[in-house]
Amino acid sequence: MKRYRHLENVATLAYDREKCVGCGLCATVCPHRIFAVRDGKAEVLDREACMECGACALNCPTAAVTVTPGVGCAQYIIQTWLPGKRGTSCC
Amino acid sequence: MDDLPGYRIEHYVEAFVPSAAGRIPRLRTGPTALDRLGTCRARLGLDRNHYTVNPGLYAVGAPGPDSAVVVTANYKLTFDTVRFALAGRDVWLLVVDTRGINVWCAGGKGTFSAAGVSEQVNKTGLDRVVSHRRLILPQLGANGVRARDLREACGFEAVFGPVRAEDLPRYLDHGIDEAMREVTFTLRERAAVIPVELVLGWKPIVGAFAVAAILSLMGQGFSLAAIWSRWLVAAVGTLLGLFCGSVLFPLLLPRLPRTFSLGGAVLGLAGALALPLLFSHAAWPTLAGAGLWTVVLSSWLGLNFTGSTPYTSPSGVEREMRRAIPVLAACTLLAAILFVAGNFAGGTA
Incomplete structure (x- = not known):
C-alpha cells in the first residue's frame, strides 16, 4: 500500500506517548501498519498513511491514540453537506 | 431433510449438525449457480443493498466444542467469501446482523460492533456450543468492535484475525503475519x-x-x-x-x-x-x-x-x-x- 498516497498533513490522528501503556492493540488493528510497539510504548511510524478509520482510537484503553473517524468518500461527504440528510450512506 | 411447514432451507445450507444449543445449519463451501448469479447481480449494483443472509450461527465441516469461531457480516458477498475460504475446515461461523453491509462499512456505521456481535453470541447460545471463549474477528471490523466491550458484554475474548478471508486457512494453521494485517488494492x-x-x-x-x-x-x-x-x-x-x-x-x-x-x-x-x-x-x-x-x-x-x-x-x-x-x-x-x-x-x- 506504500504506493497509494492521498493528501498529506490532513489526518486528525494524534498520539500521546505519556498515556500509552504499550498494549499494542493499535499496532494490531491498523490496516495501514502505522504503529509499532518498541520498548513498551507505541510509535507512530507513518502518520501520512492514516485513513482515519478509527480502529486504533476505539481500541486504545487509555485514549493515548485519538482520531476523528469517518469514511473518506466524496459521495458521503456531499450528503453531510446537504441540509437534513445527515447519516445517509454510500456503502 | 428437516422440513418445517412454511420454511424453506437456504441453498447454501447442506445439512444440520447437532450441538448443545440445538441443530446448527452446516454450510456448503463451494459456490452453486445461485451464488454465482447473486454475486454478478450484486457486483452490477442490482440488489447490492438487500443481498443478505440470516444472522446467527453456522457450521463449516464438522466442528466440535474446541473448534474456532469465526465472525463475519451478513452481506452475502462477504459471507460467501468467508465460507468458501473455509472449505475443508471444521469451524463455527457466527454471522452478525449488519443489515447486508460489509464488515468495514458496518464497523463505521456501528452495526458490526461489540453489541452486535454479543447479541448473536447470546442469541445462539454460543457459550453452550463451544467450551472456549474466543472469537476470531476480521481485522477490518476493529473500527466498530472495541475488544474489551465485547468481553464485558458476552464473556468472549476478541482476537483480530486477518484482513482478508482468503488468509483464514493460513491464519488458522500458523497464526498472524504482517502481510495478513495490511489492506491491499490490487488490479x-x-x-x-x-x-x-x-x-x-x-x-x-x-x-x-x-x-x-x-x-x-x-x-x-x-x-x-x-x-x-x-x-x-x-x-x-x-x-x-x-x-x-x-x-x-x-x-x-x-x-x-x-x-x-x-x-x-x-x-x-x-x-x-x-x-x-x-x-x-x-x-x-x-x-x-x-x-x-x-x-x-x-x-x-x-x-x-x-x-x-x-x-x-x-x-x-x-x-x-x-x-x-x-x-x-x-x-x-x-x-x-x-x-x-x-x-x-x-x-x-
Missing part, C-alpha cells in the same frame, strides 16, 4: 468495482444527456439533423468522460497523481483528444466545450472513486473537494458557453 480488486461504478452512475449521465439536448437546441439552424449532430458531440464527450473516469481511472490508479480530481482530469484530457478526430467538421469552440466537459466529468468521477479506495481519509477527501468543486463548477459553465458559442459560429452542418 483485480480495483477492476471488481468498475461495473458497480458504471451502473450506479447512470443518473448523472442521463442528466448530462438531457442538458446536452437542451443546449443543442441553440445554434445555427434548427433542423432536427443540426440539433442531432450538435447533441452527438456533447453525448460522445460525456461517454468519453464516463469511460476515462470510471474505467481507466480505477485501472491506472497507482500511476496517477495522488490528487484524485487531477488524475481524473488528466485521463479526461487524453480522452477529449478523440473528439476532434471523431467530429472534424465541428467548430473548435464546440469541440473545446465538449472536451472540457469530458475533463470535468472524468475529474468528478475520479474524485468520487475515493469512496471505493481503502486509503483515503475523510479529512483528505474533504480538503480536496473544497478545492476541486469550485474549479469543476466553473469549468462546467465555461464548457457550456463554449459549446453553444461554437454552435452559433456554425460548422456543424
Whole structure:
C-alpha cells in the first residue's frame, strides 16, 4: 500500500506517548501498519498513511491514540453537506 | 431433510449438525449457480443493498466444542467469501446482523460492533456450543468492535484475525503475519468495482444527456439533423468522460497523481483528444466545450472513486473537494458557453 498516497498533513490522528501503556492493540488493528510497539510504548511510524478509520482510537484503553473517524468518500461527504440528510450512506 | 411447514432451507445450507444449543445449519463451501448469479447481480449494483443472509450461527465441516469461531457480516458477498475460504475446515461461523453491509462499512456505521456481535453470541447460545471463549474477528471490523466491550458484554475474548478471508486457512494453521494485517488494492480488486461504478452512475449521465439536448437546441439552424449532430458531440464527450473516469481511472490508479480530481482530469484530457478526430467538421469552440466537459466529468468521477479506495481519509477527501468543486463548477459553465458559442459560429452542418 506504500504506493497509494492521498493528501498529506490532513489526518486528525494524534498520539500521546505519556498515556500509552504499550498494549499494542493499535499496532494490531491498523490496516495501514502505522504503529509499532518498541520498548513498551507505541510509535507512530507513518502518520501520512492514516485513513482515519478509527480502529486504533476505539481500541486504545487509555485514549493515548485519538482520531476523528469517518469514511473518506466524496459521495458521503456531499450528503453531510446537504441540509437534513445527515447519516445517509454510500456503502 | 428437516422440513418445517412454511420454511424453506437456504441453498447454501447442506445439512444440520447437532450441538448443545440445538441443530446448527452446516454450510456448503463451494459456490452453486445461485451464488454465482447473486454475486454478478450484486457486483452490477442490482440488489447490492438487500443481498443478505440470516444472522446467527453456522457450521463449516464438522466442528466440535474446541473448534474456532469465526465472525463475519451478513452481506452475502462477504459471507460467501468467508465460507468458501473455509472449505475443508471444521469451524463455527457466527454471522452478525449488519443489515447486508460489509464488515468495514458496518464497523463505521456501528452495526458490526461489540453489541452486535454479543447479541448473536447470546442469541445462539454460543457459550453452550463451544467450551472456549474466543472469537476470531476480521481485522477490518476493529473500527466498530472495541475488544474489551465485547468481553464485558458476552464473556468472549476478541482476537483480530486477518484482513482478508482468503488468509483464514493460513491464519488458522500458523497464526498472524504482517502481510495478513495490511489492506491491499490490487488490479483485480480495483477492476471488481468498475461495473458497480458504471451502473450506479447512470443518473448523472442521463442528466448530462438531457442538458446536452437542451443546449443543442441553440445554434445555427434548427433542423432536427443540426440539433442531432450538435447533441452527438456533447453525448460522445460525456461517454468519453464516463469511460476515462470510471474505467481507466480505477485501472491506472497507482500511476496517477495522488490528487484524485487531477488524475481524473488528466485521463479526461487524453480522452477529449478523440473528439476532434471523431467530429472534424465541428467548430473548435464546440469541440473545446465538449472536451472540457469530458475533463470535468472524468475529474468528478475520479474524485468520487475515493469512496471505493481503502486509503483515503475523510479529512483528505474533504480538503480536496473544497478545492476541486469550485474549479469543476466553473469549468462546467465555461464548457457550456463554449459549446453553444461554437454552435452559433456554425460548422456543424
